[in-house]
């Protein structure tokens with residue numbers, strides 16, 4: 001279910017100085033499975049008046065929003081542009097100024113690669129009350145749904161969340177930080193740059209046999225997990241063509257991957273080279 005409003009102007013009542021200003025809640029929608037919403041997020045959604053959401057929010061989560069609510073899709077498809085960030089910031093301010101209480105619903109957690117910080121600062125600058133409700137970020141949700149522990153005393157003492165998409169496209173990875181051993185790396189937005197990520201990590205001395213999981217549509221009914229290695233990453237992406245949203249998990253913890261957790265997907269895992277080797 002996607003509900004979009006054509007004319008945003010229709011929503012924006014003229015500012016009435018006698019009417020109290022609305023507030024904005026920056027709410028994390030989690031990675032997709034509706035049961036991973038926080039109780040607070042669910043309560044807010046179920047009595048929402050206006051919901052401003054983007055493409056990462058799953059249909060299952062949107063189904064919790066009452067029919068009476070106005071739902072505004074400001075989503076971006078990869079490679080295309082929805083509303084620009086400045087327009088979204090302005091929309092939130094205008095809605096609150098016209099007396100509306102607004103749920104700004106974002107996939108995962110609003111403060112992890114979600115530009116929630118920018119929206120919060122803009123609201124604060126406009127003097128609008130802004131509250132933040134955290135959500136389960138994709139790394140945490142995808143890890144749980146595939147049995148991959150992000151840290152493990154034996155092989156991963158730290159975890160790094162990285163954007164796989166630089167400001168101008170190709171990421172320039174922080175070489176020294178990424179070459180650390182016993183560290184799990186999780187790349188958000190990394191799918192289209194996976195060949196570059198793989199090459200940069202290997203150039204920093206990461207073993208090409210390091211296991212990698214590509215988790216596509218994590219926690220959703222059609223979740224798919226592709227297991228490969230750093231050296232084989234580009235080939236796996238070219239062959240199996242995972243689509244957005246997908247997360248890359250790099251590190252020894254990927255060996256713990258459990259195919260049996262894929263009960264909800266009904267889809268087979270396409271390759272499991274790492275498990276075969278370690279068996």
Ligand code: SAH
Pocket residue numbers: 031032056106107108109110111112113114136137138139142187188189190215216217218219220244245246247248
């Ligand atoms: N704020 C979000 C991340 C936004 S960046 C969060 O905390 O999760 C968008 C990226 O998140 C996607 O390109 C993808 O890499 C990742 N992502 C979000 N949801 C996902 C899901 N269900 N499965 C796999 N990756 C996901």
